[in-house]
Amino acid sequence: MGVEKKILVIPGDGIGQEVTSWGKKVLEAIAENFKHKFTFDEGIMGHVAIEATGDPLPDETLEKARKSDAILFGAIGHAKYDNDPTLKVRPEQGLLKIRKELGLYANLRPIKLFDDLLQASSIKPEILQGADILFFRELTGDVYFGEKKRSEDRTSASDLMIYHKYEVERIARKAYEAARTRRKKLCSVDKANVLEASRLWREVVQEIAKEYPDVETEHMFIDNAAMQLIKDPKRFDVVLTGNLFGDILTDEASQIAGSMGMLASASVGDAIGFYEPIHGSAHDIAGKGLANPLASILSAALLLDISFGLKDEAQRVIKAVDVTLRQGYRTMDIATKHTANEFILGTDAMGAKVLDNLN
Numbered sequence: 001m002g003v004e005k006k007i008l009v010i011p012g013d014g015i016g017q018e019v020t021s022w023g024k025k026v027l028e029a030i031a032e033n034f035k036h037k038f039t040f041d042e043g044i045m046g047h048v049a050i051e052a053t054g055d056p057l058p059d060e061t062l063e064k065a066r067k068s069d070a071i072l073f074g075a076i077g078h079a080k081y082d083n084d085p086t087l088k089v090r091p092e093q094g095l096l097k098i099r100k101e102l103g104l105y106a107n108l109r110p111i112k113l114f115d116d117l118l119q120a121s122s123i124k125p126e127i128l129q130g131a132d133i134l135f136f137r138e139l140t141g142d143v144y145f146g147e148k149k150r151s152e153d154r155t156s157a158s159d160l161m162i163y164h165k166y167e168v169e170r171i172a173r174k175a176y177e178a179a180r181t182r183r184k185k186l187c188s189v190d191k192a193n194v195l196e197a198s199r200l201w202r203e204v205v206q207e208i209a210k211e212y213p214d215v216e217t218e219h220m221f222i223d224n225a226a227m228q229l230i231k232d233p234k235r236f237d238v239v240l241t242g243n244l245f246g247d248i249l250t251d252e253a254s255q256i257a258g259s260m261g262m263l264a265s266a267s268v269g270d271a272i273g274f275y276e277p278i279h280g281s282a283h284d285i286a287g288k289g290l291a292n293p294l295a296s297i298l299s300a301a302l303l304l305d306i307s308f309g310l311k312d313e314a315q316r317v318i319k320a321v322d323v324t325l326r327q328g329y330r331t332m333d334i335a336t337k338h339t340a341n342e343f344i345l346g347t348d349a350m351g352a353k354v355l356d357n358l359n
């Protein structure tokens with residue numbers, strides 16, 4: 001007997017619309033193959049929601065989110081806002097609000113390199129081979145949520161970087177638990193040589209580390225971590241870091257996996273799980289049918305695994321992605337140009353190949 005689950009799909013803006021339909025199709029195919037009953041609802045967020053309601057996260061979407069068992073999200077953002085920083089209502093506010101409202105404080109970003117993409121990166125294969133990192137990015141604190149100010153004459157501005165002890169404790173415990181199931185190494189990344197919020201971060205992680213003596217703990221400054229990640233990615237197992245540093249380091253780490261279009265993520269915390277590619281709405285390729293749908297498809301795999309505990313189903317999805325890459329199918333962003341046996345596809349053709357390989 002299969003499971004019955006309600007999934008809310010929020011495609012968002014730009015390529016979010018294009019790739020999320022493939023994450024959803026994969027979930028539908030899994031439900032059919034494994035005799036589960038997934039019912040889907042759809043919500044709006046971001047620029048499309050501002051256009052429709054004036055609000056980047058309408059109450060209706062939030063209500064639907066609270067009533068679902070898991071959420072599959074695409075991306076938000078529109079060039080209009082990026083080009084006009086004075087606009088007060090912005091798509092990104094919707095994403096930040098839903099993360100806060102649903103208590104999604106831990107953002108897991110696995111950096112998994114598929115064998116066939118070893119040549120897709122600009123990093124040398126011998127440096128990449130064997131790299132396997134799991135980022136724990138804190139998601140509901142830091143400069144993102146600290147007080148924002150603009151002086152009356154509007155010539156100075158500030159965003160408060162603030163962390164509370166409990167916020168560091170809860171994500172640190174999650175990261176240590178994960179490290180225990182992996183290679184038992186945790187690297188905490190901060191800027192404790194300069195920032196007081198980072199000194200608190202390090203102090204708290206040092207305390208929590210005592211609960212996990214079987215895990216080897218390392219503390220690294222963000223500037224060094226950004227360099228080590230590219231120099232020797234294999235030295236990292238679990239990386240624990242704050243909201244802003246985690247945002248930046250994981251875009252950098254996408255080059256280990258070959259492309260932004262390959263990186264999925266899971267945001268978890270108080271209750272419900274929220275699954276999304278780490279990439280944005282990609283104005284440069286939006287509407288052209290070129291976006292890589294694999295990050296959305298791999299986000300669906302994380303959803304099956306983490307929110308529903310359906311590990312075999314999740315593995316089936318990952319295997320279908322692997323087979324598709326082995327067959328030589330590539331979207332533009334992961335084309336290697338190293339072999340003649342490569343077939344460059346658009347979003348829909350690539351999604352369809354994965355779907356074929358699922359069945």
Ligand SMILES: NC(=O)c1ccc[n+]([C@@H]2O[C@H](COP(=O)([O-])OP(=O)(O)OC[C@H]3O[C@@H](n4cnc5c(N)ncnc54)[C@H](O)[C@@H]3O)[C@@H](O)[C@H]2O)c1
Nearest residue numbers: 075076077078260261278279280281282283285291292333
């Ligand atoms: N989680 C989110 O919704 C999220 C994340 C990042 C950025 N954004 C928003 O997205 C907009 C664009 O931001 P950006 O350009 O800095 O970052 P982006 O992640 O959208 O794109 C960065 C680069 O990666 C490429 N790329 C991203 N996803 C891809 C995919 N699936 N396939 C192929 N190539 C892909 C893009 O073409 C672009 O060159 C902004 O408005 C930003 O605020 C949203």
Ligand SMILES: CC(C)[C@H](C(=O)O)[C@@H](O)C(=O)O
Nearest residue numbers: 077092095096247278279280
């Ligand atoms: C769009 C933005 C708010 C978001 C973030 O900074 O968290 C994005 O870059 C991400 O990585 O999900």
Ligand SMILES: [Mg+2]
Nearest residue numbers: 247248251278
């Ligand atoms: Mg980001």
